[in-house]
Amino acid sequence: MEKVCPLCNALQAIVETCPYCGGKMVDGGSISNYLGPYSPYMDKESLPLQSEDYCLHVIYCPVCAYDTRMALALVAI
DSSP, rough: OOOOOTTTTTTTOOBBBOTOOBBBBBEEEEGGGGTTTTTGGGGGSSSSOOOOOOEEEEEEETTTTOOEEEEOOOOOO
């Protein structure tokens, strides 16, 4: 069985609210997208901040620009 990120594969949605303004938080994508132009295509073992158990995402508030990181457990499909 393959393990995939539920957020990257649209199996789950963000339901967080901003702790500062109460706005709805939005997914900014996997942290690997921010590490370089080819990082989404590289092996997870060669990237920092990556694991075989979770996918680290940036979530942000479009109202006040607050952002944070969220680790999502990978699910088997």
